[in-house]
Amino acid sequence: MTSTDVAGAFHQRFGVSPSVVTQAPGRVNLIGEHTDTSEGFVFPTAIDRRVWVAARVVEGPSRLVSDRLGDAEPFDTRGEIPGDWSRYAAGMAKELASWAGRPMPNLEAYVASDLPIGSGLSSSAAMEMAFGVLWQELLRLDLSGRELARLGQQCEHEHIGVQCGIMDQMASALGRAGHAMFIDTRNLDLAYVPIPSTLTIVVCDTMKPRELSDSAYNERRLQTIEASEVLKTCTLRDATAEQIEGGRDQLGEVRYRRARHVQSENERCHRFVDALREGEIDQIYVLMRQSHESLRDDFEVSCPELDAMAEACWQAPGCIGARMTGAGFGGACVALVERGRTSVFREAVSAHYLLHVADRMPRFLVCESADGAAVAG
Numbered sequence: 543m544t545s546t547d548v549a550g551a552f553h554q555r556f557g558v559s560p561s562v563v564t565q566a567p568g569r570v571n572l573i574g575e576h577t578d579t580s581e582g583f584v585f586p587t588a589i590d591r592r593v594w595v596a597a598r599v600v601e602g603p604s605r606l607v608s609d610r611l612g613d614a615e616p617f618d619t620r621g622e623i624p625g626d627w628s629r630y631a632a633g634m635a636k637e638l639a640s641w642a643g644r645p646m647p648n649l650e651a652y653v654a655s656d657l658p659i660g661s662g663l664s665s666s667a668a669m670e671m672a673f674g675v676l677w678q679e680l681l682r683l684d685l686s687g688r689e690l691a692r693l694g695q696q697c698e699h700e701h702i703g704v705q706c707g708i709m710d711q712m713a714s715a716l717g718r719a720g721h722a723m724f725i726d727t728r729n730l731d732l733a734y735v736p737i738p739s740t741l742t743i744v745v746c747d748t749m750k751p752r753e754l755s756d757s758a759y760n761e762r763r764l765q766t767i768e769a770s771e772v773l774k775t776c777t778l779r780d781a782t783a784e785q786i787e788g789g790r791d792q793l794g795e796v797r798y799r800r801a802r803h804v805q806s807e808n809e810r811c812h813r814f815v816d817a818l819r820e821g822e823i824d825q826i827y828v829l830m831r832q833s834h835e836s837l838r839d840d841f842e843v844s845c846p847e848l849d850a851m852a853e854a855c856w857q858a859p860g861c862i863g864a865r866m867t868g869a870g871f872g873g874a875c876v877a878l879v880e881r882g883r884t885s886v887f888r889e890a891v892s893a894h895y896l897l898h899v900a901d902r903m904p905r906f907l908v909c910e911s912a913d914g915a916a917v918a919g
């Protein structure tokens with residue numbers, strides 16, 4: 543997909559040319575899962591699958607069309623947030639309006655995307671960042687990528703009802719081709735770490751939709767907050783393994799395991815970054831596997847399909863490491879695979895997965911890391 547394709551689709555639909563085309567990538571998190579709501583460490587990379595938006599300013603109301611989800615109900619950027627998919631755009635308009643101190647103009651917009659929706663690749667953050675960059679460009683708003691990411695996170699909190707961390711929006715806003723992003727979600731410090739060119743990212747979609755994941759996500763978030771209150775730490779990011787072991791009785795079994803996941807995952811995230819920098823391939827395999835097992839057993843956000851997929855990856859030729867990625871309860875595993883072996887890898891994973899999950903054909907996305915959200919033309 544190119545900006546010319548998207549501009550052409552806009553023209554076909556609205557009979558005029560768009561004034562701006564933007565794009566924002568999805569992301570996959572290599573390690574550091576469910577840590578960002580505890581101000582922890584994450585290690586995502588933006589991927590070369592994107593949401594594109596072609597648009598022009600109109601008097602109103604806003605009319606949005608998606609090549610995937612069809613026509614949205616018309617809405618006004620100064621009015622109520624709509625109930626359909628356009629709420630991601632309408633929510634960003636609200637957040638930008640309070641940042642800028644003036645309303646965002648209404649739009650005619652055509653949304654096109656080659657990023658799977660609801661697979662844990664954060665198409666919602668890509669929507670937010672694509673529309674954010676759009677209004678930023680139209681009004682020449684002096685907003686950094688970090689600030690835009692913050693507004694996207696606020697959009698999910700205030701207008702979507704998902705109490706997400708900031709990783710997804712940071713990755714989509716600030717991604718860099720050839721690199722993953724080591725982010726401290728407490729102060730938003732960011733270090734770009736090269737991904738060795740011998741590795742390819744393969745997203746292995748279980749094709750199980752992430753049902754109930756929003757409510758479960760919010761529940762997990764509450765449990766981690768409660769655990770940090772019991773341990774008298776600011777957030778779980780500050781809790782040591784010794785503190786968590788020592789507080790086991792007061793925490794109770796569930797909060798103890800939630801805390802243990804966050805603490806051990808933060809540690810794994812650091813070790814993974816070191817292993818990638820040093821080219822310690824064996825460590826990558828071990829750490830990704832431990833991450834999956836901790837998400838399965840301690841944080842309890844996996845499901846039989848994700849477990850079958852992870853097992854399939856671990857056994858497949860060319861696999862450098864694999865684990866579930868994203869919020870969980872469906873969605874995808876991420877695997878790092880030796881470049882040039884992705885075909886044999888996919889065949890083996892597919893066969894193994896189908897033995898255990900007979901009713902769902904898995905889907906594979908072979909990805910490259912990519913640059914972040916930007917004006918595309």
Ligand code: ADP
Binds near residue numbers: 608653
């Ligand atoms: P994820 O972020 O993991 O893909 P979410 O449930 O958080 O899943 O966000 C998916 C929602 O984002 C969709 O239900 C839809 O409302 C919106 N969305 C994503 N991509 C598109 C698109 N191409 N066109 C219209 N809406 C989209």
Ligand code: MG
Binds near residue numbers: 664665666667
């Ligand atoms: Mg999302």
